[in-house]
Amino acid sequence: MEEHNRTKVNKKNSSNTNLKVKFDLKDNPNSTKKNLKMSNKKGKNNSIEKNSKIQLYNKMFEGEGNKKKTRNLSNHSFNENYHNDNINQKFNKTTSQLSLYKNPRNNPLNEMKTKNKILSHEKKINNISNSSDIIKIPEIKNLSQREKAFLILAYSKCLRLTERVFFSLSSPKLKEAIPKKQILETNKIYLKEKLEELEKKINICNKKLTNAFNASKTAEITLNFITLTIETDFKLNLLETIEDETEKKYCYNYVKLLYLVLGENYDDINNEDLVTNLYNKIGEKNYVNIKDFLFHLYIQNKDENKSLENMDKINEILKTTPDLLNFKVSTKFDKFILYTSVLLNEIIKFGNERIDTMKLIKDCKNFIEIINMKLNLYKKKN
Helix, strand or coil: CCHHHHHHHHHHHHHHHHHHHHHHHHHHHHHHHHHHHHCHHHHHCHHHHHHHHHHHHHHHHHCCHHHHHHHHHHHHHHHHHHHHHHHHHHHHHHHHHHHCCCCCCCCHHHHHHHHHHHHHHHHHHHHHHHHCCCCCCCCCCCCCHHHHHHHHHHCCCCCCCCHHHHHCCCCCCHHHHHHHHHHHHHHHHHHHHHHHHHHHHHHHHHHHCCCCCCCCCHHHHHHCCHHHHHHHHHHHHHHCCCCCCHHHHHHHHHHHHHHCCCCCCCCCCHHHHEEEEHHHHHHCCCCCCCCHHHHHHHCCCCCCCCCCCCCHHHHHHHHCCCCCCCCCCCCCCCHHHHHHHHHHHHHHHHHHHHHHHHHHHHHHHHHHHHHHHHHHHHHHHH
């Protein structure tokens, strides 16, 4: 198709050039040479070597009519054609080889890859067939659509053992084809799979517990916004401007939250003395400001994180005042509360995630004990 289109295009071009030449002959006979030269430019460009050789041979044989020279010329043209044929043969060979590699079906590399894939797939099938823990759903002929559904449900992992037994006894055909022993064996395989799944979950949880707390850049930047004047204003003038009781409760709970995050205890301390007492306890640890102590504990991670020990109390405070660490609510109050709320949010979130992972490990271990008890019962019955 490509060659056919090329010939069409060449014919059109040649016809157009001829028309131009004729038109020029009629209009201006002196411009024929120029037009002929313009029409032959493409031919000259495409076959520069051939035209140059012909010109050389014409110069050699000008005014001479010797037969020997004409023979030599014919021999030379024969050798040239033979050389061009060899080149064309080689080019056709290389293009055919390239077309083999372009076509993915004929490409030997792709064929090798597909063969390797088939072999690996066959190996996997052989390994599965050789393993004892393979679930084989029996093929039963002449089953209705309802019976086919019950057959799938009799081997479903989503159902309990009693439910699977119920579906296996739902019709006489299924009852004959599915013995109780087979259902018990499949249940044993499911239990073993569940054990592996639970052990993987425990390993993931243990890795998660080893991770230390890492504060975000936003928490670090907002903590650095706290200047000496902002903290002294929090220390001395926190409750002087507040008259509403709910807002006072909010501020007291926030100070209690700071106690728990810093690993301190606020029991037997009046609400009015919470701030001054907290600064006294920080002073005993050679710290003047809460900002510096928070930076030491949670940004630099130089000391042991004690907030996990107080997570139950922290969650109780958050239940009584759920908007305690809300950024929009904290903007109403002191700037110190606003700038420390981001870091406190991250600390509490991290602590709750660790508690959840510890609970998950505990639940997984309890579940593993129950599965092992069931597997031991199977062994005793056998």
